[in-house]
Amino acid sequence: MAVFTEVSTKEARELLRRLQLGKLLELRGIEGGIENTNYFVTCEQGEYVLTLFERLTAEQLPFYLHLMKHLAHAGIPVPDPQADKHGEILHQVCGKPAALATKLRGKSQLSPQEAHCAAVGTMLARMHLAASGYERQQPNLRGLPWWNETVPVVLPHIGAEPAALLQSELAYQNHVAASSAYAALPRGPIHADLFRDNVMFEGEELTGLFDFYFAGVDTFLFDLAVCLNDWCIDLPTGAHAAPRAQAMIDAYQAVRPLTAHERALLPAMLRAGALRFWISRLWDFYLPREAAMLKPHDPTHFERVLRQRAAHPVTL
Numbered sequence: 001m002a003v004f005t006e007v008s009t010k011e012a013r014e015l016l017r018r019l020q021l022g023k024l025l026e027l028r029g030i031e032g033g034i035e036n037t038n039y040f041v042t043c044e045q046g047e048y049v050l051t052l053f054e055r056l057t058a059e060q061l062p063f064y065l066h067l068m069k070h071l072a073h074a075g076i077p078v079p080d081p082q083a084d085k086h087g088e089i090l091h092q093v094c095g096k097p098a099a100l101a102t103k104l105r106g107k108s109q110l111s112p113q114e115a116h117c118a119a120v121g122t123m124l125a126r127m128h129l130a131a132s133g134y135e136r137q138q139p140n141l142r143g144l145p146w147w148n149e150t151v152p153v154v155l156p157h158i159g160a161e162p163a164a165l166l167q168s169e170l171a172y173q174n175h176v177a178a179s180s181a182y183a184a185l186p187r188g189p190i191h192a193d194l195f196r197d198n199v200m201f202e203g204e205e206l207t208g209l210f211d212f213y214f215a216g217v218d219t220f221l222f223d224l225a226v227c228l229n230d231w232c233i234d235l236p237t238g239a240h241a242a243p244r245a246q247a248m249i250d251a252y253q254a255v256r257p258l259t260a261h262e263r264a265l266l267p268a269m270l271r272a273g274a275l276r277f278w279i280s281r282l283w284d285f286y287l288p289r290e291a292a293m294l295k296p297h298d299p300t301h302f303e304r305v306l307r308q309r310a311a312h313p314v315t316l
């Protein structure tokens with residue numbers, strides 16, 4: 001379940017009144033997700049998703065919500081946060097920061113084929129181009145500084161062999177980040193967590209991207225690497241799935257061709273993407289939040305992906 005905070009119909013009605021969206025017809029808690037409280041809200045004006053932010057602060061949220069609005073205006077199918085009569089899109093519900101955004105149609109495609117991977121590649125590149133015009137700045141809060149802070153926190157919990165890999169990979173990524181090739185990578189606002197469960201499909205048509213709450217300014221290549229590491233691998237082994245990866249990369253490049261530096265650094269960013277989620281999963285696993293936290297994701301999955309990426313670099 002992902003209802004950490006119960007929202008009453010009275011509170012939902014009050015929000016709809018402020019947003020002038022008409023009468024509440026249905027309020028239903030959403031089971032998926034691990035970060036926030038989510039409800040489907042049906043009202044006279046349509047269907048929406050109400051999110052109460054459990055971890056992110058009111059200072060961090062405007063970057064994500066305005067990015068979603070910017071992308072929605074640019075024609076990217078993302079949830080569009082609804083404003084009150086003052087133009088405010090960050091609200092308060094049950095004393096927590098909250099947003100009400102349009103509901104996307106479709107459902108997650110958890111067993112993607114080449115056509116789905118191509119659709120993600122196309123939309124990711126379109127999103128990067130559209131996001132380039134977004135002016136607010138916020139770094140990827142799960143980027144290299146967070147890895148450097150968090151690795152020492154999780155190290156005491158894991159065995160000698162994974163600990164050695166974690167430390168050596170972190171050293172390698174610090175080295176890459178200090179290089180001139182890395183400094184030359186195109187960057188802008190990225191989604192940074194575009195896994196299979198954050199994309200909607202109807203058949204082979206991609207109908208939406210959501211869950212922008214790990215977004216931040218980082219390299220576009222890192223975003224592509226995160227997608228390749230989830231959509232284009234064999235999940236049980238973590239091995240690269242070449243046909244799906246080629247479909248995603250070709251579709252991405254048809255919209256935004258990769259630069260020479262991006263092509264050269266793809267193997268390093270595939271390792272960076274695996275390291276990022278290995279660290280966050282270790283952190284969630286060994287230092288879970290109190291109360292209603294769900295079963296954490298398996299950290300060893302991204303250890304396997306990282307080992308595969310290091311042993312079999314993918315070159316373009």
Ligand SMILES: Nc1ncnc2c1ncn2[C@@H]1O[C@H](COP(=O)(O)OP(=O)(O)O)[C@@H](O)[C@H]1O
Nearest residue numbers: 030032033034035036049079102103104210211
């Ligand atoms: N805008 C949306 N349109 C349709 N469904 C949504 C939308 N936002 C969230 N959902 C549904 O809610 C679930 C949980 O949302 P998610 O953003 O992944 O939560 P969390 O941030 O807690 O991980 C998703 O799997 C999806 O089914």
Ligand SMILES: N[C@@H](CCOP(=O)(O)O)C(=O)O
Nearest residue numbers: 033034035193195211277297
């Ligand atoms: N995609 C991440 C976890 C983030 O969860 P989400 O439900 O908010 O996308 C992972 O797999 O570790």
